[in-house]
Amino acid sequence: xxxxxxxxxxxxxxxxxxxxxxxxxxxxxxxxxxxxxxxxxxxxxxxxxxxxxxxxxxxxxxxxxxxxxxxxxxxxxxxxxxxxxxxxxxxxxxxxxxxxxxxxxxxxxxxxxxxxxxxxxxxxxxxxxxxxxxxxxxxxxxxxxxxxxxxxxxxxxxxxxxxxxxxxxxxxxxxxxxxxxxxxxxxxxxxxxxxxxxxxxxxxxxxxxxxxxxxxxxxxxxxxxxxxxxxxxxxxxxxxxxxxxxxxxxxxxxxxxxxxxxxxxxxxxxxxxxxxxxxxxxxxxxxxxxxxxxxxxxxxxxxxxxxxxxxxxxxxxxxxxxxxxxxxxxxxxxxxxxxxxxxxxxxxxxxxxxxxxxxxxxxxxxxxxxxxxxxxxxxxxxxxxxxxxxxxxxxxxxxxxxxxxxxxxxxxxxxxx
Numbered sequence: 385x386x387x388x389x390x391x392x393x394x395x396x397x398x399x400x401x402x403x404x405x406x407x408x409x410x411x412x413x414x415x416x417x418x419x420x421x422x423x424x425x426x427x428x429x430x431x432x433x434x435x436x437x438x439x440x441x442x443x444x445x446x447x448x449x450x451x452x453x454x455x456x457x458x459x460x461x462x463x464x465x466x467x468x469x470x471x472x473x474x475x476x477x478x479x480x481x482x483x484x485x486x487x488x489x490x491x492x493x494x495x496x497x498x499x500x501x502x503x504x505x506x507x508x509x510x511x512x513x514x515x516x517x518x519x520x521x522x523x524x525x526x527x528x529x530x531x532x533x534x535x536x537x538x539x540x541x542x543x544x545x546x547x548x549x550x551x552x553x554x555x556x557x558x559x560x561x562x563x564x565x566x567x568x569x570x571x572x573x574x575x576x577x578x579x580x581x582x583x584x585x586x587x588x589x590x591x592x593x594x595x596x597x598x599x600x601x602x603x604x605x606x607x608x609x610x611x612x613x614x615x616x617x618x619x620x621x622x623x624x625x626x627x628x629x630x631x632x633x634x635x636x637x638x639x640x641x642x643x644x645x646x647x648x649x650x651x652x653x654x655x656x657x658x659x660x661x662x663x664x665x666x667x668x669x670x671x672x673x674x675x676x677x678x679x680x681x682x683x684x685x686x687x688x689x690x691x692x693x694x695x696x697x698x699x700x701x702x703x704x705x706x707x708x709x710x711x712x713x714x715x716x717x718x719x720x721x722x723x724x725x726x727x728x729x730x731x732x733x734x735x736x737x738x739x740x741x742x743x744x745x746x747x748x749x750x751x752x753x754x755x756x757x758x759x760x761x762x763x764x765x766x767x768x769x770x771x772x773x774x775x776x777x778x779x780x781x782x783x784x785x786x787x788x789x790x791x792x793x794x795x796x797x798x799x800x801x
Contacts, residue, residue: 385460385462385463386462387460387462388413388414388415388416388460388461388462388498388499388502389413389414389457389458389459389460389461390411390412390413390456390457390458390459390460390461390467390495390498391412391413391414391457392410392411392412392453392457393409393410393411393412393448393452393453393456393457393491393494394409394410394412394448394449394453395407395408395409395410395444395445395448395449395487395490395491396408396445397441397442397445398421398748400421400423400424400746400747400748400773401583401745401746401747401748401771401772401773402424402426402583402745402746404424404746405440405441406421406422406423406424406441406486406746406748407421407422407441407444407445407448407484407486407487407490408420408421408422408490409422409448409487409490409491409493409494410494411456411461411491411494411495411497411498412498413461413498413502415502416461416498416499416501416502417497417498417501418493418494418495418496418497418498418499418500418501419494419497420489420490420491420492420493420494420496420497420750420752421490421748421750422435422485422486422487422489422490422717423717423743423744423746423747423748424486424717424744424745424746425715425717425744425745425746426531426583426745426746427530427531427540427622427624427625427691427745429624429668429690429691429692429694429718430624430668430669430691431668431691431694431696431699432485432694432717432718432719433479433480433481433485433488433717433718433719433720434479434480434481434484434485435484435485435486435717436484436485436486436487437481437482437483437484438481441486443484444483444484444486444487445487447474447482447483447487448483448487448491451474451483452471452474452483452487452491455470455473455474456470456471456491456495461495461498461499461502462499462502464492464495464496464499464722464723465723467491467492467495468492468721468722468723468724469723471483471488471491471492471720471721472488472720472721472724475488475720480720485717485718485719485720486717488720488721489716489717489720489721492716492720492721492722492723493716493722493750493752496510496722496752497752506755506784506787507752507755507756507759508754508755508756508758508759508784509759510759511755511756511759511760512758512759512760512761515761516758516759516761516788517788517791517792518758518761518791518792518793518794518795519551519552519758519781519784519785519788519791519792519793519794520741520757520758520762520763520764520765520781520793520794521545521546521547521549521555521763521764521765521793521794521796522545522546522552522555522556522559522764522765522766522767522769522778522781523543523544523545523618523661523740523764523765523766523767524543524544524545524559524562524563524766524767524768524769525541525542525543525584525585525586525766525768525769526542526543526544526559526562526563526566526586526587526600526769527541527542527566527570527586527587527588527589527596527600528540528541528542528581528582528583528584528586528587528588529541529542529582529588529593529596529636530622530625530626531622531625533582533583533588534588535588535590536582536588536589536590536591536636537589537591537592537593537596537636538592538593538626538634538635538636538637539593539596539619539620539621539622540620540621540622540625541584541586541618541619541620541622541663542586542596542597542600542617542618542619543617543618543619543620543661543766544558544559544562544600544604544615544616544617544618545615545616545618545660545661545764545800546558546559546562546613546614546615546616547614547615547616547796547800547801548608548612548613548614548615549613549793550793551785551790551792551793552781552782552785552793553782553785554613555793556778556781556782558607558611558613558615559769560769560770561607562603562604562607562615563586563587563769563770565603565607566587566599566600566603567579567587569599569603570587570589570591570596570599573589573591573595573599574589574590574591576590577589577590581770581771583745583746584743584745584747584768584771584774585768585769585770585771585774586768586769592636592637593634593636593637597617597619597653597656597657597659598657600617600657601617601657601658604616604617604658605658616660616661616800617657617658617659617660617661618659618660618661618662618663618686619653619659619661619662619663620662620663620664620690621650621662621663621664621665622663622664622690622691623646623664623665623666623667624664624667624668624691626667627667628640630642632645632646632667643666643670643673646665646666646673647666647673647676647677650662650665650666650677651677651680651681654681654685659685660684660685660686660799660800661685661686661688661800662685662686662687662688663688663689663690663713664688664689664690664691664692665677665687666692667691668691668692668694671692671702671703671706671708672706674687674689674692674703674706674708674709675706675707675708678707678708678709678710679707682709682710682799683798683799684799685799686710686711686738686797686799686800687709687710687711688709688711688712688713688738688740689703689708689709689711689712689713690712690713690715690742692708692709692712693709693712693713693728694715694718694719695712695713695714695715695716695718695719695724695725695728696718696719696728697724697727697728697731700712700728700731700732700737701731704731704735704737709737710736710737710738710797710799711737711738711739711740711797712728712732712737712738712739712740713740713741713742713766714728714729714732714739714740714741714742714762715741715742715744716756717744726760729760729762738763738764738797739760739762739763739764740762740763740764740765740766741753741756741757741760741762741764741765741766742765742766742767743766743767743768743774743777747768747773747774748773749772749773749776750776751776751777751779751780753765753767753777754767754777754778754780754781754784755780755784757781758781758784761794763794763795763796763797765777765781767781
């Protein structure tokens with residue numbers, strides 16, 4: 385293997401899209417440099433790595449200067465697995481609580497960019513080579529609730545997926561138009577609505593979940609009739625945030641649902657509103673309910689685990705043995721470094737699970753997630769719709785589309801056709 389020794393690793397304190405402190409890292413070699421910012425989640429799975437050590441960003445940066453930079457100096461930037469392994473060894477804990485997952489992520493992804501820049505090739509080509517020839521479908525958050533807003537619905541995300549789009553530009557344009565149409569309808573239903581948005585640029589009306597779903601379902605149906613383009617409806621319940629140990633507490637509705645009632649409710653949402661994508665409908669340790677739902681609805685709906693799996697290979701393997709879900713969220717920062725996320729992705733794809741690469745609610749304008757989606761041949765990219773930190777990912781997909789000479793969209797799983 386060709387050698388590209390790392391000469392220096394530096395970091396700085398910056399802000400994410402919510403105004404929270406986070407880390408930006410730079411990896412310098414003699415002939416290239418890479419830079420990356422760590423995102424952060426608001427709805428965080430219990431089994432994710434810790435974002436920061438006890439001392440927060442300042443302690444993480446001190447450990448970068450004292451330990452991480454020293455260990456990585458001289459190592460080959462072109463060997464991503466070696467770099468990531470060294471980062472994990474410096475930390476030495478299972479949950480990255482010593483240096484923090486945000487530091488690990490920022491350095492790992494900065495190294496990826498330094499290596500691709502050395503070859504003067506975009507990240508998606510560096511990762512995927514000649515196989516990276518298809519574009520993912522963008523999954524967009526239109527209306528927000530739950531922990532992503534200060535008020536509003538109990539369900540955290542109301543999503544759309546433009547499955548009828550012929551190219552990435554049309555797909556992104558469709559999501560933007562659906563976002564606009566839904567906003568107009570929300571103004572009619574909620575007289576207090578003044579265009580407020582949540583963490584991910586989704587509308588944040590003062591409405592109940594069923595009211596929002598009725599609007600979303602109707603607009604998607606009308607859009608297909610008027611424009612001739614199929615748009616699928618999805619939801620992320622983020623059910624761990626609703627679970628109090630005995631019930632799922634829907635505070636907005638004043639309802640507590642038992643696990644059995646939650647199952648009935650989830651199935652009713654699928655049947656009544658034509659939901660085709662459902663994420664985290666049960667809390668993060670309830671593999672049994674995920675298995676039951678997958679057995680009953682998995683042939684017609686994408687049932688996705690985020691908090692259930694947290695991009696963790698061992699948890700995914702547990703879910704696979706129990707028949708839980710048919711898809712999963714991939715978030716690199718949930719496991720800290722790129723190599724560990726790639727291990728989980730390989731297990732998922734070899735077993736028929738549909739991967740969905742995802743942003744976090746606290747983001748930056750770094751567009752690497754778009755390159756990961758194309759380079760790793762991931763069929764769906766959950767990147768939001770509006771907001772500069774979301775549009776940066778969308779626009780990067782357009783640039784990749786142009787660079788590839790207008791390639792086709794990826795083949796969708798049968799549940800979404």
